[in-house]
Amino acid sequence: GQNIDQPTEMTATEGAIVQINCTYQTSGFNGLFWYQQHAGEAPTFLSYNVLDGLEEKGRFSSFLSRSKGYSYLLLKELQMKDSASYLCAVRDRAGGFKTIFGAGTRLFVKA
Amino acid sequence: GAGVSQSPSNKVTEKGKDVELRCDPISGHTALYWYRQRLGQGLEFLIYFQGNSAPDKSGLPSDRFSAERTGESVSTLTIQRTQQEDSAVYLCASSPVSNNPTSKRDNPYEQYFGPGTRLTVT
Numbered sequence: 001g002q003n004i005d006q007p008t009e010m011t012a013t014e015g016a017i018v019q020i021n022c023t024y025q026t027s028g029f030n031g032l033f034w035y036q037q038h039a040g041e042a043p044t045f046l047s048y049n050v051l052d053g054l055e056e057k058g059r060f061s062s063f064l065s066r067s068k069g070y071s072y073l074l075l076k077e078l079q080m081k082d083s084a085s086y087l088c089a090v091r092d093r094a095g096g097f098k099t100i101f102g103a104g105t106r107l108f109v110k111a
Numbered sequence: 112g113a114g115v116s117q118s119p120s121n122k123v124t125e126k127g128k129d130v131e132l133r134c135d136p137i138s139g140h141t142a143l144y145w146y147r148q149r150l151g152q153g154l155e156f157l158i159y160f161q162g163n164s165a166p167d168k169s170g171l172p173s174d175r176f177s178a179e180r181t182g183e184s185v186s187t188l189t190i191q192r193t194q195q196e197d198s199a200v201y202l203c204a205s206s207p208v209s210n211n212p213t214s215k216r217d218n219p220y221e222q223y224f225g226p227g228t229r230l231t232v233t
Contacts, residue, residue, distance in 0.1 A: 031220055042202060042224035043154070087153065091220055096159065096167050099144070099222065103153035
């Protein structure tokens with residue numbers, strides 16, 4: 001089966017940098033996603049990592065280490081609108097390539 | 112283009128009644144997922160359809176839950192004899208899941224979510 005762990009909540013200050021960690025255990029890793037979900041809305045795609053290393057996209061970057069079963073999402077120059085839940089999700093070759101989501105990390109950005 | 116649509120957007124039902132939730136995926140997307148999200152919680156995987164393969168039903172919480180998909184189009188999630196603990200937002204997502212993405216910018220595994228159906232069982 002799969003197991004995905006991420007912190008429940010984090011708080012950071014506007015303009016700062018925050019790193020949200022995700023660890024996973026899966027039998028057939030085939031990619032890791034980060035999604036953003038604002039309260040009352042559907043999740044939206046942020047990033048996808050399948051190889052080790054850092055993927056940068058504007059203010060957001062995502063890192064993957066497959067040997068450690070570890071990823072992080074880095075948010076720079078935080079804005080109030082970044083207050084949301086950030087969901088780590090893993091695609092698993094076992095069981096037909098389905099994607100399983102972690103419980104999410106609720107990020108609060110304060111002024 | 113059109114995104115994933117779900118209907119109804121809200122459903123209030125009495126305990127014991129059956130409900131049917133509908134999802135229209137993005138045209139051409141071969142994969143379709145159903146998730147349940149309780150208030151303040153993460154996404155709970157329910158069922159996954161991939162092309163003509165047998166669906167992965169491993170996330171369905173009980174035999175009161177079932178889902179069908181017609182080819183690579185619309186899907187319905189049915190909950191029989193609803194219980195109060197079934198109250199949640201039910202999210203549907205589709206993804207291309209192509210092994211030959213048409214452009215480097217395409218992510219074949221990205222899931223596109225619908226707006227969800229908020230189910231309240233009274």
